[in-house]
Each structure stands twice: as C-alpha cells, then as structure tokens.
Amino acid sequence: xxxxxxxxxxxxxxxxxxxxxxxxxxxxxxxxxxxxxxxxxxxxxxxxxxxxxxxxxxxxxxxxxxxxxxxxxxxxxxxxxxxxxxxxxxxxxxxxxxxxxxxxxxxxxxxxxxxxxxxxxxxxxxxxxxxxxxxxxxxxxxxxxxxxxxxxxxxxxxxxxxxxxxxxxxxxxxxxxxxxxxxxxxxxxxxxxx
Amino acid sequence: xxxxxxxxxxxxxxxxxxxxxxxxxxxxxxxxxxxxxxxxxxxxxxxxxxxxxxxxxxxxxxxxxxxxxxxxxxxxxxxxxxxxxxxxxxxxxxxxxxxxxxxxxxxxxxxxxxxxxxxxxxxxxxxxxxxxxxxxxxxxxxxxxxxxxxxxxxxxxxxxxxxxxxxxxxxxxxxxxxxxxxxxxxxxxxxxxxxxxxxxxxxxxxxxxxxxxxxxxxxxxxxxxxxxxxxxxxxxxxxxxxxxxxxxxxxxxxxxxxxxxxxxxxxxxxxxxxxxxxxxxxxxxxxxxxxxxxxxxxxxxxxxxxxxxxxxxxxxxxxxxxxxxxxxxxxxxxxxxxxxxxxxxxxxxxxxxxxxxxxxxxxxxxxxxxxxxxxxxxxxxxxxxxxxxxxxxxxxxxxxxxxxxxxxxxxxxxxxxxxxxxxxxxxxxxxxxxxxxxxxxxxxxxxxxxxxxxxxxxxxxxxxxxx
Numbered sequence: 001x002x003x004x005x006x007x008x009x010x011x012x013x014x015x016x017x018x019x020x021x022x023x024x025x026x027x028x029x030x031x032x033x034x035x036x037x038x039x040x041x042x043x044x045x046x047x048x049x050x051x052x053x054x055x056x057x058x059x060x061x062x063x064x065x066x067x068x069x070x071x072x073x074x075x076x077x078x079x080x081x082x083x084x085x086x087x088x089x090x091x092x093x094x095x096x097x098x099x100x101x102x103x104x105x106x107x108x109x110x111x112x113x114x115x116x117x118x119x120x121x122x123x124x125x126x127x128x129x130x131x132x133x134x135x136x137x138x139x140x141x142x143x144x145x146x147x148x149x150x151x152x153x154x155x156x157x158x159x160x161x162x163x164x165x166x167x168x169x170x171x172x173x174x175x176x177x178x179x180x181x182x183x184x185x186x187x188x189x190x191x192x193x194x
Numbered sequence: 195x196x197x198x199x200x201x202x203x204x205x206x207x208x209x210x211x212x213x214x215x216x217x218x219x220x221x222x223x224x225x226x227x228x229x230x231x232x233x234x235x236x237x238x239x240x241x242x243x244x245x246x247x248x249x250x251x252x253x254x255x256x257x258x259x260x261x262x263x264x265x266x267x268x269x270x271x272x273x274x275x276x277x278x279x280x281x282x283x284x285x286x287x288x289x290x291x292x293x294x295x296x297x298x299x300x301x302x303x304x305x306x307x308x309x310x311x312x313x314x315x316x317x318x319x320x321x322x323x324x325x326x327x328x329x330x331x332x333x334x335x336x337x338x339x340x341x342x343x344x345x346x347x348x349x350x351x352x353x354x355x356x357x358x359x360x361x362x363x364x365x366x367x368x369x370x371x372x373x374x375x376x377x378x379x380x381x382x383x384x385x386x387x388x389x390x391x392x393x394x395x396x397x398x399x400x401x402x403x404x405x406x407x408x409x410x411x412x413x414x415x416x417x418x419x420x421x422x423x424x425x426x427x428x429x430x431x432x433x434x435x436x437x438x439x440x441x442x443x444x445x446x447x448x449x450x451x452x453x454x455x456x457x458x459x460x461x462x463x464x465x466x467x468x469x470x471x472x473x474x475x476x477x478x479x480x481x482x483x484x485x486x487x488x489x490x491x492x493x494x495x496x497x498x499x500x501x502x503x504x505x506x507x508x509x510x511x512x513x514x515x516x517x518x519x520x521x522x523x524x525x526x527x528x529x530x531x532x533x534x535x536x537x538x539x540x541x542x543x544x545x546x547x548x549x550x551x552x553x554x555x556x557x558x559x560x561x562x563x564x565x566x567x568x569x570x571x572x573x574x575x576x577x578x579x580x581x582x583x584x585x586x587x588x589x590x591x592x593x594x595x596x597x598x599x600x601x602x603x604x605x606x607x608x609x610x611x612x613x614x615x616x617x618x619x620x621x622x623x624x625x626x627x628x629x630x631x632x633x634x635x636x637x638x639x640x641x642x643x644x645x646x647x648x649x650x651x652x653x654x655x656x657x658x659x660x661x
Contacts, residue, residue, distance in 0.1 A: 077340035106342035193445030
C-alpha cells in the first residue's frame, strides 16, 4: 500500500447528504474487473449536466468535500477503489458510512471528519472558486481550506501510523500469530461447541 | 464487576490483543461468504497464503443468481457467471462449507446463517455485505466488512477494530394489528435518521422487541445499517433458544447445555449504561412507507408526501426536493393515493417464512392488479412455504412465485431490475437512487403492505384489508 503523508490538490464539493455507495458506483457495475469500473464513478449523477463532476473547473480534483453520512450504504469496497482510480485520495465530510470509512484505510485513502459548519464553509469556497486547493497534512493532522484557514482533525493513531508507513495490515496481524494461537486454544476450551 | 451490556460482554470475550493506541485485534468466530466474496479468495491466492480457519467459514451464492433459473449456465453475464462458479471451486480448495445452488440449504447468506444454526448468541460474525447486522437478532455481534477485510479475516481470523459506542433503542408496548417488525425499524430510522447510529452498536430492547419472533428480530437488526449502525443486537432469550434447538450447526447434547449456560449469561446486566438511549412507543407505530431516497424518509401510511418548505434547514430542504423530483411525487399527496407499478417481496430483510405468511394472508382471495414477485430467502423457506400452500395462494392471486432463492430485485445485480420511472413497493432495505435499476422509484414497506399494494395498485393501509 502506498503511504499517505500530505496532499495539496484541487477539491470537489458534494452538497448532497447521505450520498450512498449505490450512487458512487451503481450495482450494475459490480462484479466486473476493476479496470472496467473506472467509468462507473457517479455514473447516474453524471448524467445530469449540472452535477459537480461535469463542471470543467473541478477536473483533476483529488479531494472530495462532502455532506453528512457520505458513502453510507453497502460494503462494496469498489466505492473506494473507483474514486481512487479516478484520482481521489482523500474525503472530507462531517460523517461517513462506517464500512466505507474502514475501507478507505485498507486502500491508503484518508477519510477526514470535520465539523458540519466547517465542511459547509469549504464546500461554499470551492463552489465560489472551482479548482482552488485544499491542503491535507496527515503528520500534523491538519486541513487547510481555500480560505487559508487551518483545522485540526482527529484520527486514530493506529490508522494514522498505518497510512503514513503504508503498512500491510495482514502482515501486521500475522506478527501477532502467537497471541491468536493462544486465543484459539483458550476458546477451544471455553466454547468447545464451535 | 461492573454492569456490562450484551455488546460489551461479547467484545471482551473476543479480544486477542488490546493495543495502547486504542485498537483491538478482535477474533472472528464466523465468516459468511457469498458470490461477491471471490475477491477475498483471489487475494489469498496472490499472496500464496491459506485460510487460517476454513471451518469457521460458510458460503452460499445469492447476489448473482437468476431468480427464474437455478442453472448457473443460464447467467448471461460472463463475469457474474464466473463469480457464482468461483464460490464452488474456492470453497472446495479451501475447505469452507458450501451451500451450493441446487441444495435446498442455499439462499441469501443472511437467511441461511440463522436457519442453519451457524449464527449463534455470543459470537462475532462478519460477511462482505453491509446487511450482516441481521445476525445480531440471535445475540451475536455481527457486522459487514469490505473485500480487504474479508481477505484479512480469511488470513488471520481476526480484524483490527476500535471499540464502537453503544446505543439502546427501547420499544415498549404492543404492536397493533397489521404492524410488523419492518414498520418498527422504519419508524426507528425515521426517528434517529440514516446517520443516527453511526459509530454505534445498537441493542434493541423492550417488550415489543421481546414479543417478536426471531424472524421479526432479524428484520429489525437487518436494517440497523440503514440507521448508520455498525451492528444491531437483541439479547438471547427463550425465543432464541427455541429457534436454535435442533438446527444443523447448533450444538447438541452436553455441548448444547454448555452453550446454553454461556448464552444465558449474555443479556445486558441491570444497571449497565449506554452512550445513547432512544425509546419508542410500540402502540404509536403504524404501517410505514418510505417516500424518498433514504430509508430515513419513512412515514405512516396515513400521512401525506411532505412539503420541503417545512424542512428545518436548507440542506434538508434541497435533499427533500431532489428526492421528490426523483420519486416523481407532489407534496401534499396522501400516501394512499400514490399508484404503484410493481411489487417485490423478498430480500434479506423480508423473505423468511413469517414474511411470506404475512403477505399470503393479504393475498388470499384477492387478485394482484400489478406485476408482483415473491422470491423466497432460501430453498428451505421455499419448501416450507410450498408445504404450507403459500405458493398456491400467491399463484391464485396472480403473484409470481419465483424459482430460485437469492437477493434478486433488492439490489438487481442479477439483472432483476425495474424500468426507468417505475414505482416499486419493495420489502427490501434500500430506497437509494437507482438501487432497483436506473431511474426506478423504490418505496420500502413490510410484506403485508407490499401485498396490499399488489392487490390495490396503490399504497393501501393494510389494516383495512385485515379487518
């Protein structure tokens, strides 16, 4: 997994709350090879000319600034990978679907929770001046908006460390093999019916 | 010892490693797999590692099966066909238990797990599907994961987790005639919102929950994810034990007695506290219908399409307008005047025997006036329904009794989708834009309400048909 440290890039605002994973990648594109899914990002939303991704000012954006409960819904990890394959590496929103949030870390993408008012402020600034940059520094846990204002965000130190180093989680867990084996032996006694 | 919640007890019992940074390596007792889990097996192969505990894995194809044919060769999309075929080869190579197509134990993973006794109280259970929360109905800690974590569980039988918060949703009182578990969960989501339980595990408590069958509890826990919850749970009780007794993968003999002792210790202790408490009055819940494009957009059947001008803020107003435009609805229209084009009865939310009985009760002696599909949740549900003559009631009423159990029109991955602009009364769990096909308008309802829509061609208060 590629490490994530800093990212300064154009950001794209999405104002719709509860933007679910079915809209990020509709179900009819699942079950296809990843290379065939790139075009499926926001497929049905993009059919509307006024959808933000159709505006040339947001071309090349690498950050999405969204509304509450972004990427709620299904567990499809394709929701993360299809956005990454379209260049997006970080997502800022007041809240996220839990499974999507976890899936981001599994792919080296960074989901950031910001206060609803601040996320709205950044979205408004991006609408006012498409293409303006947002700067993310994972080491200092800060997001700087197009207005130059910097906010600190919270992230679990475990997740932060894994992202900064590009840790392979399976290898990390396999280093705890002795602990897992011990647990299994104990469980075999206590819950022998399993 | 401190008073602990059901969730806390299961969590503590599954800690393999507790790190100083607040992360826990949690042991996973059961891993359910379906035709979408092929990516996990591919990753194992790429890394050259074997599944750590294949005997903890159970697989059944569901998402990509055609609902009118149990013949895999009939699946037209070659990618989909390969996924269904892969589950057979992957499980054979790895030693994971498979309930294959053609075996009557096959069905939707979240129907099959409880039905086979694979799902049990006090266990941790995961599956690469968001509706894994279903299994909490038996008192398990069950949640959905993405494909990377599927591979992680295959390789290590563990997951890295930060401990979620706990929420209690208490429903006291008695449900009215014609009001079902589906209406309860829709009322809960409408109350707390689609993000109301983000970061939380919900425990459902109260007399109305206790009075529900396991089928009803499965429906409630199934839609915990639609409130943003990581998981939903109901404490095991006599109903749970009676349900599990004699199921193929449930313990037997002395092991059963040992397990029961453990299961009896699981319910939340008196005095245990939750991070959030919510309560609803069961008697106040009516049959529900969703009007918008989020499960939180649910209203009593007696209500009218809401006015965006009444929204508390601009963001909510905009999203209501967007939803109404997509749904083709006019504010102020009574829900009972909204015409329906098609009905789907099925999915991991509502495809169990009790759901089919509730729908058949409404269908009996009436005729469907719009196309209506019934897709059983498993081969065993289908067989039982046929033994009870429900298939005949459905056929006589002009409902289509579909051949092959599976997810079908809930998500339409198998091609079972509606046409653009079609309005579907559906017993599934998500009314998202495009969920049942491009431009399709989904309204979530209970099986009884779906059958009522089928025989009247519009949303109808099923309580009138039952009286």
